[in-house]
Amino acid sequence: MSYEKPSYENLVADLKKLxxxxxxxxxxxxxxxHDAGVYSTGKLTGGCPNAAMRFTDGGEAKFAANAGLPTVALGLLNPITDKYEGFIGHADLWALAANVAIEVMGGPKIPTRFGRQDAKSSADGVDSFVGRLPDGDKGGDHLQQIFYPKGFDDKDIVALSGAHTVGSNHLDRSGFDGPWTEEPLKFDNTYFVEMLKKEYKPETTSKGASQFRNSDTNTVMLASDLALLEPPYRQYVEKYAADQDAFFTDYTAAWVKLQELGCSGLRDTL
Ligand code: HEM
Structure with missing residues (x-):
């Protein structure tokens, strides 16, 4: 960690290094x-990116869907959170950190806007993740039930799901197990390429979760991922597998919208 005085350039450099x-x-x-994705309209209302998860006495920090985020993710960010306290808000920092991560891993350069209002206590979060954040063992209808009330369409659902080109499932967090792709630290269109190409067999993890594994490469897909191989989603999977630029363009548009759900008056600079 560097010790220069807080500046936007130093903040981005520290996030890159992390x-x-x-x-x-x-x-x-x-x-x-997950900070932003709790937003909903319709039967459920409210929710926005406000870093409510940092209050560990209850609320969003305790959601099963958020397992690992308050402990692991916030633990990793902690030195930067402390160093830049008062310089950037928590929810803005989380949005910027994700965008730096996407770029560092080879993905698109995504603009971050600033001015999200931080929660002042866990009570400023939403009451439950049910109906707000998606379940991995459900199918295409569930994806629409979760994403349509946030203002997303079928194309957005596929583009956003493409973030699973990076990262992994963790038994001790979600109960699912394994990475989606063979290079889980590279942000590219491999998720779509592999989904179309590989064969997946159903299995149950040691935590009792149903998922699908390609035994040759030990990569996995959840039911919610493989649902994208069916209409109305499949056309976009095929498009993004063939055209990484199209994936990056559509991902960027949907992701910026996601990061700004329920916010108003955001600024282009800190
Ligand atoms: C479409 C419905 C979605 C479902 C059902 C879903 C489900 C999951 C689950 C179960 C995990 C594993 C958590 C763990 O065990 O550590 C996970 C991880 C992840 N999800 Fe999703 N997700 C969805 C959409 C998204 C979206 C929209 C994004 C971002 C645009 C995203 C980004 C990620 C990333 C990057 C990880 C890896 C985290 C890590 O490696 O620690 N997911 N997701």
Missing amino acids: VETKNCGPILIRLSW
């Missing part, structure tokens, strides 16, 4: 996604 030295890009992406 991602490179700890190989923690994937969990930082998941942190930003």
Whole structure:
């Protein structure tokens, strides 16, 4: 960690160094996604990226869907959170950290806007993740039930799911087990390429979760991933497998929208 006075350039440099030295890009992406992804309209309302998960006395930090985020992800970010306290808000830091991670891992350069309002206590979070964050053992209808009330369409669902090109499932967090791709620290379109190419067999993990494994390469897919091979999603899987630039373009648009759900008056600079 460098000790220059806080500046945007130093902050980005520190985040890059964190991602490179700890190989923690994937969990930082998941942190930003779950912070923002609780947003919903319709039957469920409210929710926004507000870093409510940092209050560990209850609320979002205790959601089963967030397992590993308050402990592992926030633990990794802690030195940077402390160093830049007062310079950048928590939710803005989480959004920026994810975008630095995506770029460091070879993905698109995604603009971050600033001005998210941080939660002041766990009570400022939403009550439950049910109906707000998706379950990995469910199919295509469930994806629509979760993502449509956030303002996303079928194309967005496929593009956003492409983030599973990085990272891994952890038995002690979700109960699922294994990485989606053979290079889980590289942000590219491999998730789509492999999904179309490989054969997956159903299995049950030692935690009782149902998933699908390619035994030749030990990569896995969840039911929610393989649902994308069916209509109306498959056309986008085929497009992104053939055209990484198209994936990056559509991912960027959907991801920026996700990171800004429920926010207003965001600024282009800190
Ligand atoms: C479409 C529905 C989705 C489902 C059902 C789902 C489910 C999951 C599950 C079960 C895990 C494993 C957590 C663990 O055990 O550590 C995970 C990890 C991850 N998810 Fe998703 N997810 C979805 C969408 C997304 C979206 C929209 C993004 C971001 C755009 C995303 C990014 C990630 C990343 C990067 C990881 C890896 C974290 C790590 O390696 O620690 N996911 N997801």
